[in-house]
Amino acid sequence: MVIKEVNLETVCGVTSKLPENTLPEVAFAGKSNVGKSSLINALMNRKSLARTSAQPGKTQTINFYNINDAMYLVDLPGYGYAKVAESEKAKWGKMIENYLHTSKQLRRVFLLIDIRHDPSANDKLMYDWIIHQGFDPVIVATKLDKLKRSQVPKCIKAVKEGLKVKPGTVIVPFSAVTKQGREEIWQIMDEAVGY
Numbered sequence: 001m002v003i004k005e006v007n008l009e010t011v012c013g014v015t016s017k018l019p020e021n022t023l024p025e026v027a028f029a030g031k032s033n034v035g036k037s038s039l040i041n042a043l044m045n046r047k048s049l050a051r052t053s054a055q056p057g058k059t060q061t062i063n064f065y066n067i068n069d070a071m072y073l074v075d076l077p078g079y080g081y082a083k084v085a086e087s088e089k090a091k092w093g094k095m096i097e098n099y100l101h102t103s104k105q106l107r108r109v110f111l112l113i114d115i116r117h118d119p120s121a122n123d124k125l126m127y128d129w130i131i132h133q134g135f136d137p138v139i140v141a142t143k144l145d146k147l148k149r150s151q152v153p154k155c156i157k158a159v160k161e162g163l164k165v166k167p168g169t170v171i172v173p174f175s176a177v178t179k180q181g182r183e184e185i186w187q188i189m190d191e192a193v194g195y
């Protein structure tokens with residue numbers, strides 16, 4: 001999709017009602033600091049549309065970006081930020097779960113995992129929730145540029161094994177620095193929204 005216009009149209013907090021959109025949606029989930037804002041900015045060709053975390057864990061909202069009045073990119077709150085109370089974490093969990101459960105327009109879910117690290121318990125939980133809601137997430141392995149090329153296959157394998165992904169799961173290595181993987185993610189999004 002050639003991006004003509006992007007608007008942050010709706011921001012939902014813990015207590016807000018989710019919008020009843022009529023356009024197809026794709027959603028991005030991942031723990032805080034995984035590189036989700038950087039990925040969204042890269043997808044939109046913008047430097048600072050989505051916030052990049054000076055204060056990780058501060059974005060406890062679901063943000064709906066309207067792209068060309070053709071689709072929504074949905075930015076789910078980053079989870080797993082250590083300095084947040086358990087009660088707060090539970091609220092975000094509920095918020096994400098509720099969105100996955102209620103959205104009628106959600107076509108595809110992307111789950112971001114830092115390519116350098118084994119998935120955390122929260123990552124696994126998120127993967128399982130997504131599957132439970134009937135979606136096969138695309139895994140985006142972020143911060144690819146931080147690895148030597150020779151390390152990549154081993155790390156991809158560790159991500160797959162850590163999440164216990166279903167056979168056939170698509171894993172896209174991505175770097176916000178080199179933009180490697182951007183086109184592949186857009187292809188999957190275009191296909192998901194029928195573009």
Ligand code: GDP
Pocket residue numbers: 030031032033034035036037038039051052053054056057078142143144145146174175176177
């Ligand atoms: P978020 O909390 O998931 O939205 O993560 P951010 O996009 O704010 O990124 C967290 C940190 O990782 C920031 O310092 C980014 O500059 C850095 N970062 C994000 N993506 C990449 C990447 O692909 N490569 C490198 N080298 N750094 C990245």
